[in-house]
Amino acid sequence: MxxxxxxxxxxxxxxxxxSSIASANAWFEPSLSSLSRGERTMSxxxxxxxxxxxxxxxxxxNLESITQIILASTTxxxxxxxxxxxxxxxxxxxxxxxxxxxGGSLRSSTSAILSGLDSSRANSEDTLILTSxxxxxxxxxxxxxxxxxxxxxxxxxxxxxxxxxxxSSSLSADFVDQFRASNERYDYLWExxxxxxxxxxxxxxxxxxxxxxxxxxxxxxxxxxxxxxQFPRVAEKIAKICGIEEKALCETLMNEVGQxxxxxxxxxxxxxxxxxxxxxxxVAIGFGQGxxxxxxxxxxxxxxxxxxxxxxxxxxxxxxxxxxxxFLTFNNxxxxxxxxxxxxxxxxxxxxxxxxxxxxxxxxGGRCKKCETIQYPKSIYCVNPECRAxxxxxxxxxSELKGYVKTFTADHLVFSIDPPSxxxxxxxxxxxxxxxxxxxxxxxxxxxxxAVKMRFRIKHLDDRRNTRQYFWKACPVKE
Amino acid sequence: MPEGIRDKVAIIGMGCSKFGEHWxxxxxxxxxxxxxxxLLDSGIERSQIDAxxxxxxxxxVNVGPSAIPLATSLRLGYIPVTxxxxxxxxxxxxxxxxxxxxxxxxxxxxxxxxxxxLKDTGYGGLPARTRGVTNDLFSxxxxxPGAFAQLASGYRGTxxxxxxxxxxxxxxxxxxxxxxxxxxxKAHLRREITIEQALKAPMVADPIGLFDCCGVSDxxxxxxxxxxxxxxxxxxxxxxxxxxxxxxxxxGEESGFSSWDxxxxxxxxxxxNRAYKEAKITDPISEISMTExxxxxxxxxxxxxxxxxxxxxxxxxxxxxxxxxxxxxxxPCQIDGGLKCFGHPIGASGxxxxxxxxxxxxxxxEKRQLKNVNYGLTHNLGGHPIQNVCSVxxxxxxxx
Numbered sequence: 069m070x071x072x073x074x075x076x077x078x079x080x081x082x083x084x085x086x087s088s089i090a091s092a093n094a095w096f097e098p099s100l101s102s103l104s105r106g107e108r109t110m111s112x113x114x115x116x117x118x119x120x121x122x123x124x125x126x127x128x129x130n131l132e133s134i135t136q137i138i139l140a141s142t143t144x145x146x147x148x149x150x151x152x153x154x155x156x157x158x159x160x161x162x163x164x165x166x167x168x169x170x171g172g173s174l175r176s177s178t179s180a181i182l183s184g185l186d187s188s189r190a191n192s193e194d195t196l197i198l199t200s201x202x203x204x205x206x207x208x209x210x211x212x213x214x215x216x217x218x219x220x221x222x223x224x225x226x227x228x229x230x231x232x233x234x235x236s237s238s239l240s241a242d243f244v245d246q247f248r249a250s251n252e253r254y255d256y257l258w259e260x261x262x263x264x265x266x267x268x269x270x271x272x273x274x275x276x277x278x279x280x281x282x283x284x285x286x287x288x289x290x291x292x293x294x295x296x297x298q299f300p301r302v303a304e305k306i307a308k309i310c311g312i313e314e315k316a317l318c319e320t321l322m323n324e325v326g327q328x329x330x331x332x333x334x335x336x337x338x339x340x341x342x343x344x345x346x347x348x349x350x351v352a353i354g355f356g357q358g359x360x361x362x363x364x365x366x367x368x369x370x371x372x373x374x375x376x377x378x379x380x381x382x383x384x385x386x387x388x389x390x391x392x393x394x395f396l397t398f399n400n401x402x403x404x405x406x407x408x409x410x411x412x413x414x415x416x417x418x419x420x421x422x423x424x425x426x427x428x429x430x431x432x433g434g435r436c437k438k439c440e441t442i443q444y445p446k447s448i449y450c451v452n453p454e455c456r457a458x459x460x461x462x463x464x465x466x467s468e469l470k471g472y473v474k475t476f477t478a479d480h481l482v483f484s485i486d487p488p489s490x491x492x493x494x495x496x497x498x499x500x501x502x503x504x505x506x507x508x509x510x511x512x513x514x515x516x517x518x519a520v521k522m523r524f525r526i527k528h529l530d531d532r533r534n535t536r537q538y539f540w541k542a543c544p545v546k547e
Numbered sequence: 548m549p550e551g552i553r554d555k556v557a558i559i560g561m562g563c564s565k566f567g568e569h570w571x572x573x574x575x576x577x578x579x580x581x582x583x584x585x586l587l588d589s590g591i592e593r594s595q596i597d598a599x600x601x602x603x604x605x606x607x608v609n610v611g612p613s614a615i616p617l618a619t620s621l622r623l624g625y626i627p628v629t630x631x632x633x634x635x636x637x638x639x640x641x642x643x644x645x646x647x648x649x650x651x652x653x654x655x656x657x658x659x660x661x662x663x664x665l666k667d668t669g670y671g672g673l674p675a676r677t678r679g680v681t682n683d684l685f686s687x688x689x690x691x692p693g694a695f696a697q698l699a700s701g702y703r704g705t706x707x708x709x710x711x712x713x714x715x716x717x718x719x720x721x722x723x724x725x726x727x728x729x730x731x732x733k734a735h736l737r738r739e740i741t742i743e744q745a746l747k748a749p750m751v752a753d754p755i756g757l758f759d760c761c762g763v764s765d766x767x768x769x770x771x772x773x774x775x776x777x778x779x780x781x782x783x784x785x786x787x788x789x790x791x792x793x794x795x796x797x798x799g800e801e802s803g804f805s806s807w808d809x810x811x812x813x814x815x816x817x818x819x820n821r822a823y824k825e826a827k828i829t830d831p832i833s834e835i836s837m838t839e840x841x842x843x844x845x846x847x848x849x850x851x852x853x854x855x856x857x858x859x860x861x862x863x864x865x866x867x868x869x870x871x872x873x874x875x876x877x878x879p880c881q882i883d884g885g886l887k888c889f890g891h892p893i894g895a896s897g898x899x900x901x902x903x904x905x906x907x908x909x910x911x912x913e914k915r916q917l918k919n920v921n922y923g924l925t926h927n928l929g930g931h932p933i934q935n936v937c938s939v940x941x942x943x944x945x946x947x
Contacts, residue, residue, distance in 0.1 A: 408670040417680035428684045443803045445685065451803040475701040475809045475932075478753040479693030481672055488753070491687040492697050493802075493809055493933060501805050503933050505687045516704040528688070539685050 070189045071229030076127025076375040077220045077338040079382035083107040088390040093208035103213040106323030111217035113398040113485040114526040117141040120219035121200035122158045122524040127375045133194040136166040140180040140199040157429040177330040178354025184224040194225035201329025214298045216326025220334035231364040235283035239275045239358040273309040279361035287311035291348035292340045296332040339379040409483040434461030442499035471496040473518045507541040521545045551825035554947040555650040556789040557778035560589025563902040566766035566889045567735040574610045574664045575620035577767035589771040597654035599628040602641035602661040604893035634929025638897025639938035660769035663892030693752040694931035695844045701809030706861035716864035717845035718745035728884025730914045735764040736888040759845040764890025768898035775945045786945035791825035793818040797934045814937035815854035822939040831856045836920040839900035841928040842885045900925035
């Protein structure tokens with residue numbers, strides 16, 4: 069029996085209040101006010117589809133069993149340089165892991181889950197499915213209002229599954245509700261009414277019916293129906309057409325998160341699994357140039373698994389943002405004077421990056437086998453003045469360590485897209501210390517002694533070569 | 548510990564350009580200004596200089612690489628010239644090279660010259676630069692005030708001092724140096740400020756405000772050294788000799804080993820202790836008459852008073868508020884105005900500090916002249932509190 073063994077998610081802490089988008093754009097597009105209910109997630113300048121995917125994966129805890137990783141996104145940072153490999157190295161997966169990026173459609177996430185399930189059925193091994201999107205939309209567009217940033221992840225495999233895979237049905241149709249050419253930043257969208265009437269309401273219901281038939285599930289038995297649509301009342305109509313009870317319809321998170329691109333159905337599936345009881349039927353849908361319909365049935369194992377934070381936890385980890393200008397700046401939608409310090413050119417040194425990838429991307433330091441001193445970076449001679457053993461350090465993973473702030477400052481002089489820049493010395497519980505940059509700091513309660521957790525982030529954006537460099541930053545956490 | 552160079556090297560001439568925003572001057576103009584004063588003071592000819600050391604920190608906006616800029620600017624006679632860079636300790640490094648050459652007998656007369664042209668960047672503060680390709684992969688990107696501001700949080704956490712008390716003491720440091728700087732015609736900033744102004748200044752890197760920062764300027768300073776015997780043969784009365792010259796460089800323990808409490812400079816403590824031994828100083832508070840320390844930021848000067856043993860651990864903020872390091876205090880600090888008023892043309896600063904002590908010992912410090920000077924101490928710090936280079940020099944009257 070193949071199915072889902074673990075699930076996790078990640079949502080950025082900032083929530084941009086939609087009315088702040090609407091009011092800033094009202095002079096040009098007053099109709100946006102009709103979409104201004106609620107809020108949307110807003111990733112920081114140092115987050116992208118890779119960093120968010122990594123956090124969703126970390127939400128699932130131990131990933132030692134993984135032999136394959138698939139990363140689904142429509143906003144992969146790289147076209148050449150496999151995005152899933154960066155995630156795999158950040159997660160310290162085995163170097164023998166098979167990896168693939170998928171994208172090209174807002175249903176690439178559900179397609180990735182299906183591929184993972186097929187692999188596991190064939191080889192009995194565990195696949196890590198990650199999906200993440202950070203869609204950039206034109207300023208003042210409905211897409212900007214309705215979108216959100218987020219990620220979700222699943223481990224699929226055989227045995228001890230929390231939700232067994234019953235079956236699926238897919239439909240491929242070049243129904244172009246939106247498109248984005250390879251060299252474009254923004255989606256081009258067709259009229260909502262057509263998309264809703266001819267797309268969601270005509271392409272999905274027959275595919276649901278086929279999937280349920282193949283899965284031998286009566287529509288009335290469906291407990292959770294996940295329709296990741298931003299259109300109101302579409303879900304209710306689909307349920308009715310398919311003979312599924314309306315009470316099975318799941319939360320869409322449109323008012324709390326926004327539509328997170330291809331990650332959205334996965335985020336909703338992650339949310340549903342977090343509260344599902346054993347023996348419930350879950351139907352999840354991915355839509356984009358056709359659709360995927362996946363049917364799962366939860367098992368008793370679902371009572372024994374919880375993600376570390378989960379969608380609900382991330383929803384509660386919320387900081388309100390009303391500064392639309394900051395959103396424009398983070399997403400490079402406004403040409404801001406960044407100052408001459410931003411002109412400092414730091415070309416990538418890909419040789420040094422490769423040599424140091426275990427320490428930098430994997431965030432592995434050293435532990436001296438002679439004196440047990442934990443240290444970062446791993447070095448030839450032990451840092452302990454009483455030891456100084458040579459070549460004595462084994463790998464020591466730092467990414468999951470908790471620490472506390474030993475020193476810090478809020479630097480207004482150094483260039484940052486989100487000034488002031490916070491950095492300082494972090495002392496790790498159990499040993500080790502290092503100077504790091506802080507992220508997601510709420511300055512009103514940040515001080516020496518504050519507990520932090522490390523998160524994978526963009527360290528430096530190289531606009532000249534359109535690349536980015538990743539490292540780990542310390543984020544405040546509740547004790 | 549080795550015997551060191553106590554009383555083996557004498558300073559026979561020093562020079563210092565006016566420090567400031569010299570929009571109209573090249574580094575060679577600044578070098579020449581300092582050198583002319585120094586050469587005249589020394590009483591020797593340019594052709595007698597056997598070896599020279601040039602210190603700079605920011606090559607890209609300054610003279611460029613190598614020692615050639617010094618040799619060509621001063622038309623030195625094809626002598627050995629060495630370019631040194633060790634961040635903010637660079638000036639003292641040039642001096643160390645020159646002193647060691649004399650002490651070893653390799654040179655009779657050696658020149659140390661530091662120069663920095665910082666005002667060709669188009670913006671305030673120090674130029675932004677990388678830390679090398681590998682360090683840039685994981686080291687935070689920081690500004691100098693940001694790096695040093697962490698001392699304040701480390702100090703508060705270690706000594707349980709309130710932010711407001713610490714800020715008041717930091718303000719006192721800057722007010723004192725500004726007052727001293729008004730009496731120095733070569734200083735860049737020559738106006739008094741008030742405690743109120745310092746406390747209310749715009750924040751640069753929490754809790755370092757604008758008046759907690761030293762200035763940024765262009766400048767050059769230099770010294771000619773020889774042996775005390777030759778100095779006396781040249782007719783120098785009151786020969787001023789080097790009593791100690793020490794350097795301590797972080798080896799990564801502060802940043803990677805959890806024994807350092809982040810409230811001080813381990814390097815300063817080590818360099819100062821070595822320097823006191825080399826100079827045979829046993830009670831710094833009573834024996835040292837004046838200090839020129841690395842007041843890049845007020846908090847740096849504050850903790851340095853403890854690291855040099857001039858204030859008790861955790862109590863420098865009180866000593867500062869009590870006026871111990873004011874011009875009228877027991878050990879005046881930055882009697883020339885310090886980096887605060889001179890600004891910090893990095894390659895020149897260590898030599899600029901020595902210049903003030905040299906003037907004081909020659910009774911040439913005009914209105915800021917101190918009475919009964921015994922030993923003078925200079926101190927430089929380059930890098931971050933967490934990883935840095937520290938130099939300590941002690942000079943006094945030759946008593947060999």
